[in-house]
Amino acid sequence: xxxxxxxxxxxxxxxxxxxxxxxxxxxxxxxxxxxxxxxxxxxxxxxxxxxxxxxxxxx
Numbered sequence: 001x002x003x004x005x006x007x008x009x010x011x012x013x014x015x016x017x018x019x020x021x022x023x024x025x026x027x028x029x030x031x032x033x034x035x036x037x038x039x040x041x042x043x044x045x046x047x048x049x050x051x052x053x054x055x056x057x058x059x
Contacts, residue, residue: 002039002046004057014038016046018053025049 001007005024008015012032016025027045029038050057 002042003050004055005046005050016049018055024053
């Protein structure tokens with residue numbers, strides 16, 4: 001969970017879901033195996049999506 005949103009991963013694809021299970025994003029971050037960099041990139045993305053969807057990160 002990042003910023004109150006759930007992340008599903010399959011390889012380099014990341015699906016982003018609200019706490020209610022609504023998928024609000026699907027990202028492909030390259031086939032470079034840089035998972036730590038992917039998590040760093042997902043931080044600001046999920047923060048913006050959480051704000052847009054009214055998700056409180058503390059929930």
